[in-house]
Amino acid sequence: MNNTKMEDLVSLTKRRGFIYPGSDVYGGLSGTWDYGPLGVVLKRKIMQMWWSHFVEQREDMFGVDAAILMNQKVWQASGHVDTFVDPLCEDTINKRRYRTDHLLKDNGVNPDGMTMSQMDEAILSNGIKSPDGNPLSKSRTFNMMFTTHVGATHDEESISYLRPETAQGIFTNYRNVVDNFYPDLPFGIAQQGKAFRNEISPRDFIFRSREFEQMEIEYFVHPEHWQEAFDELLNATHQFLESLGLPKDYIHELDVPETDRAHYSKKTIDIEFDFPIGREELMGIAYRTDFDLSNIQRVSGKSMDYTIKGTNEKFVPHVIEPSFGVERLVMAVLASSYREDQVNGEQRIFLALPENLAPNRFAVSPLLKNKPELVTKAREVYSLLKQKYGNVVWDDNGNIGKRYRRQDEVGTPSCVVIDFDTLSDDTVTVRDRDTTEQKRVSIAELVA
Numbered sequence: 001m002n003n004t005k006m007e008d009l010v011s012l013t014k015r016r017g018f019i020y021p022g023s024d025v026y027g028g029l030s031g032t033w034d035y036g037p038l039g040v041v042l043k044r045k046i047m048q049m050w051w052s053h054f055v056e057q058r059e060d061m062f063g064v065d066a067a068i069l070m071n072q073k074v075w076q077a078s079g080h081v082d083t084f085v086d087p088l089c090e091d092t093i094n095k096r097r098y099r100t101d102h103l104l105k106d107n108g109v110n111p112d113g114m115t116m117s118q119m120d121e122a123i124l125s126n127g128i129k130s131p132d133g134n135p136l137s138k139s140r141t142f143n144m145m146f147t148t149h150v151g152a153t154h155d156e157e158s159i160s161y162l163r164p165e166t167a168q169g170i171f172t173n174y175r176n177v178v179d180n181f182y183p184d185l186p187f188g189i190a191q192q193g194k195a196f197r198n199e200i201s202p203r204d205f206i207f208r209s210r211e212f213e214q215m216e217i218e219y220f221v222h223p224e225h226w227q228e229a230f231d232e233l234l235n236a237t238h239q240f241l242e243s244l245g246l247p248k249d250y251i252h253e254l255d256v257p258e259t260d261r262a263h264y265s266k267k268t269i270d271i272e273f274d275f276p277i278g279r280e281e282l283m284g285i286a287y288r289t290d291f292d293l294s295n296i297q298r299v300s301g302k303s304m305d306y307t308i309k310g311t312n313e314k315f316v317p318h319v320i321e322p323s324f325g326v327e328r329l330v331m332a333v334l335a336s337s338y339r340e341d342q343v344n345g346e347q348r349i350f351l352a353l354p355e356n357l358a359p360n361r362f363a364v365s366p367l368l369k370n371k372p373e374l375v376t377k378a379r380e381v382y383s384l385l386k387q388k389y390g391n392v393v394w395d396d397n398g399n400i401g402k403r404y405r406r407q408d409e410v411g412t413p414s415c416v417v418i419d420f421d422t423l424s425d426d427t428v429t430v431r432d433r434d435t436t437e438q439k440r441v442s443i444a445e446l447v448a
């Protein structure tokens with residue numbers, strides 16, 4: 001169980017420069033968020049760790065970075081134009097719109113596996129009203145893709161979409177990668193990048209946004225060997241989540257029942273996480289059969305066949321797709337590192353971020369900022385640490401207690417303080433974020 005309160009997390013991330021509401025100065029834009037100086041570092045570290053784990057450290061992965069705008073045929077062939085929809089109902093008085101499945105869930109009715117008309121029946125039979133207490137309309141489908149036009153003419157031909165997932169940019173490059181690199185099966189193609197969904201009701205901080213970032217892999221396999229690839233990628237996923245320091249007991253596998261899976265998916269496991277908003281989907285891993293490549297083959301007329309080397313065996317490979325949302329990982333990391341305790345009788349908030357994710361590895365300060373000899377020495381130590389670690393910050397604002405509190409709140413694992421003893425014996429005080437213990441350490445040892 002995660003006891004962190006959402007409002008505490010939103011407040012800390014705003015006041016300490018992690019995450020700001022998008023377009024805040026103009027009153028905001030619902031479902032958009034901006035990363036501040038510390039948030040961007042945390043997010044990039046998570047993305048870099050993913051890339052290292054799933055691409056760089058493996059022999060069977062290729063990376064791509066495809067364009068966000070794609071030919072509209074991509075989304076026709078993938079089924080998104082027709083079926084990437086959510087059920088929407090309307091408050092019949094004030095015309096506010098809601099996702100029907102969310103209203104059911106909020107009122108204690110599980111919508112999993114229900115058709116749209118079953119959801120409407122459940123709304124009626126449970127007497128569910130809009131959050132403003134008004135009757136609700138019947139549901140209709142709402143396509144979540146953002147539409148735009150490419151070029152100077154606005155007609156059917158010029159329609160394009162902001163991609164709702166990164167996966168299609170991988171599938172459309174499958175042929176290129178096979179022709180250029182002749183990989184043996186199984187192999188994967190990975191991509192990180194922005195995705196856009198016009199969510200009916202974006203909510204729960206960055207959990208459900210309209211613009212977010214995904215990290216996806218399409219792993220191509222022989223149809224007979226999908227299960228072992230699925231198991232291996234699920235295992236690699238758990239290892240990755242562990243490397244982010246996420247508590248094991250917050251992570252749960254949900255074997256998605258057939259009624260809730262896409263029709264082409266033979267197996268889907270959602271990894272759920274105990275967020276402050278409850279247990280919700282963190283990421284998913286799905287066996288998508290040959291659905292996507294076969295659609296591309298049918299619509300483009302180009303062969304997506306793979307030929308096993310040295311044989312005549314040809315087939316459209318099947319696919320296992322691990323799909324991660326960066327925002328949900330950022331939220332999981334922040335929520336599980338948020339702590340409150342008492343230090344010297346005073347309330348303290350800190351982020352127990354693992355060293356490899358903390359935006360600042362060290363903060364360096366002179367004990368007194370009006371003593372030039374301390375400042376000069378502290379600058380020397382700061383430069384040495386900065387050269388070695390990069391993410392080292394200079395902090396001489398306010399008294400030392402205030403600096404510790406500030407660095408605690410942004411999760412800096414160690415604060416280094418240069419005092420008068422440093423001038424004579426080249427040792428510094430290193431104060432630990434989690435225990436608040438202070439140790440005397442030689443500069444040589446610190447930068448070794």
Ligand code: ATP
Binds near residue numbers: 199207281323
């Ligand atoms: P949900 O059921 O929560 O809407 P989904 O099943 O539609 O999610 P997928 O299409 O499987 O999500 O997308 C893969 C991943 O992308 C999700 O597991 C999640 O981490 C992330 N994701 C999807 N939609 C959003 C969103 N609106 N905001 C932030 N992350 C998202």
